[in-house]
Amino acid sequence: MRKILLILLCALPLIAQPAGAEEGLHLRSVDVDMTDNAALQRGAKYFVNYCLSCHSLSAVRYNLFERLGLTPEQIRGNLIFTDRKIGETMAVAMRPEDAKRWFGAPPPDLSVIARARGADWLYTYLTTFYLDDTRPTGVNNLAFPKVGMPDVIWQLQGLQAAIPLSGGPHQNSSDVSIDHLNLVQPGTMTPVEYEHAAQDLVAFLVYVGEPSKLERQRLGLWVLAFLALLFVVSYFLKKEYWKDVRH
Ligand code: HEC
Known part of the structure; x- marks a missing residue:
């Protein structure tokens, strides 16, 4: 029994989530359900509408979305706004120099990015843009101080202001004395709706980072079952051999 436990323990990292977060930052945690195709489809749609103008997904081909249950027609109609073909990767038109x-x-x-930063970091990043006059874009971010990215989702989320810790001096930008963020101008979504949208977007980014993850987890279970069986067989085999040695 102890051996089986040991084997299970050794195999755990194979199916565990990757970790990766910046120190000192309190991350907002997010639940990502990679089997929820509807959520992943919504995330894909947000990505195409709000992110793909600047960020490519060079490891992803559009036909990945067929795995999420979309037909080629749906992909062409809803997700491809350029002249890219369904078998091509998700590139951006912008030149890197520009x-x-x-x-x-x-x-x-x-x-x-989800593997590099972790889902919680991404979720925190997408929900903590706040107004900051000292930045050229007019915004800053709790997870990524002095970020160069403009707050492209402000229309959905609304605008947030940083509220400093009471009593502390009011300072801008990457200051640790920020207590919390306050919604000062509502967006088209309610805060709860926006949280769900950010969650879907994160789920999508986790998914594209590892579309083979589900398959691997399924395989992992088979491997464990096989190891367990192998253990039983070797146990009886050992018993059989030693029986002769003792006599
Ligand atoms: C107008 C262009 C633009 C759009 C649209 C945009 N971004 Fe960005 N994004 C940037 C830039 C520029 C950076 C690099 C910031 C830096 O390094 O300071 C960045 C950085 C990031 C990072 C941090 C990457 C890292 O280095 O860890 C993430 C995550 C990210 N963007 C996600 C998104 C998501 C999700 C969307 C869609 C909701 C989006 N971005 C839309 C311009 C954009």
Whole structure:
């Protein structure tokens, strides 16, 4: 029994989630359900509408969405706004040099961003843009201080202001003395609706980072079952051999 437990423990990292977060930042946690195709489809739609103008997904081909239950017609009608073909990767039209000139930093490809940053970080990032006059874009971000990305989802979320810790001096930007963010101008979504939208977007980014993850988890269970069986067989085999040795 102890051996089985040991084997199980050794195999755990194979199916565990990757971790990755910045220290010192309180991350908002998010539940990501990779089997929820409707949520992933919504996330894909948000991505195409609000992110793909700047960020590519160079490791992703449009036909990935067939796995999420969309037909090629739906993909062409709802997700491809350029002359890209369904078998092509999700690229952006912007040239990297221009992007760098406009935003100070080129918008990175987001194919594996969920693996690099973790789902909680992404969720925190997408929900903590706040007004900051000292920044060229007029906004800053709790998860990514001095970020070059404009708040492209402000119309959905509304505008947030940073409320400093009471008594502390009011300072701008990446200051740790920020207590919380306050919605000062509502967006087209209610805060709860926006949280769901951000959640869907994060789920989508996790999914594109590892579309093979579900398959791997399923395989992982088979491997564990196989190891358990192998253990039983070897146990009886050992018993059989040692029986002769003792006599
Ligand atoms: C107008 C262009 C633009 C749009 C649209 C845009 N971004 Fe960005 N984004 C940027 C830029 C520029 C950076 C780099 C910021 C920096 O390094 O300071 C960035 C950075 C990021 C990062 C951090 C990457 C890292 O290095 O860890 C994430 C995550 C991200 N964007 C997600 C999104 C998502 C999700 C959307 C859609 C809701 C989106 N972006 C829409 C320009 C954009």
